[in-house]
Amino acid sequence: MNSLGEKIRTIRESKSLLLRQVAAHLEIDTALISKIERGERKLTREQVIKLAKFYNVSDEELLTLWLSDKLLDTIENDPFAMQGLNKAKNILKTLL
Amino acid sequence: MNSLGEKIRTIRESKSLLLRQVAAHLEIDTALISKIERGERKLTREQVIKLAKFYNVSDEELLTLWLSDKLLDTIENDPFAMQGLNKAKNILKTLL
DNA sequence: TTTGATTTGTCAATATGTGTCAAATGTAAC
DNA sequence: GTTACATTTGACACATATTGACAAATCAAA
Numbered sequence: 607m608n609s610l611g612e613k614i615r616t617i618r619e620s621k622s623l624l625l626r627q628v629a630a631h632l633e634i635d636t637a638l639i640s641k642i643e644r645g646e647r648k649l650t651r652e653q654v655i656k657l658a659k660f661y662n663v664s665d666e667e668l669l670t671l672w673l674s675d676k677l678l679d680t681i682e683n684d685p686f687a688m689q690g691l692n693k694a695k696n697i698l699k700t701l702l
Numbered sequence: 703m704n705s706l707g708e709k710i711r712t713i714r715e716s717k718s719l720l721l722r723q724v725a726a727h728l729e730i731d732t733a734l735i736s737k738i739e740r741g742e743r744k745l746t747r748e749q750v751i752k753l754a755k756f757y758n759v760s761d762e763e764l765l766t767l768w769l770s771d772k773l774l775d776t777i778e779n780d781p782f783a784m785q786g787l788n789k790a791k792n793i794l795k796t797l798l
Numbered sequence: 799t800t801t802g803a804t805t806t807g808t809c810a811a812t813a814t815g816t817g818t819c820a821a822a823t824g825t826a827a828c
Numbered sequence: 829g830t831t832a833c834a835t836t837t838g839a840c841a842c843a844t845a846t847t848g849a850c851a852a853a854t855c856a857a858a
Contacts, residue, residue: 666782684769722803733805
């Protein structure tokens with residue numbers, strides 16, 4: 607349940623960047639980006655966008671994972687998770 | 703985007719109960735349940751269950767609305783809302 | 799207008815989120 | 829095994845959000 611963290615770690619490693627370098631770019635402490643990649647902390651929406659630019663991947667890809675993580679976090683282990691997701695989807699559909 | 707509030711107001715009115723009475727049953731201030739019905743505040747999960755019993759409706763019905771509201775709240779107006787919901791759904795599916 | 803229901807605004811207490819820092823641990827080269 | 833650097837961990841500080849109580853304002857019916 608930490609799709610984004612895994613994703614951005616994979617990307618960072620594929621580019622041989624250090625946590626220190628990414629942290630500097632996001633203007634946060636190295637410890638924080640370490641925690642984020644391991645799912646212990648979350649990025650803000652703005653940080654996701656900054657990272658997408660830095661890593662040269664689409665906003666949409668990372669933001670979708672980021673949102674999905676947030677949603678799964680909201681759900682926790684609710685037994686009605688799937689019903690809730692479906693209801694939310696239906697309501698959202700009517701709004702678009 | 704306040705499905706649960708509307709729902710529990712409708713149920714309460716259909717039973718001609720006063721906010722005061724519902725508040726007493728939930729052991730919270732009347733002002734609070736007023737705000738909850740109008741979507742200004744949220745119920746806790748435990749309060750939803752208590753209400754379902756009190757109103758004699760299924761937990762599932764109210765908890766699904768409750769979760770859906772929480773999810774839509776998490777989403778806010780994210781342009782990738784639908785993508786995020788779908789991704790979350792897919793991940794959840796693989797976990798069940 | 800009085801009574802009771804509901805709503806609104808403000809405050810306190812608590813919980814959660816975001817970040818720093820120092821110390822601990824991991825890892826590779828020497 | 830010691831050094832150098834990367835990463836992780838834990839404790840803390842600060843800001844923001846959440847939850848509830850309370851008092852005052854508004855609404856509605858009699």
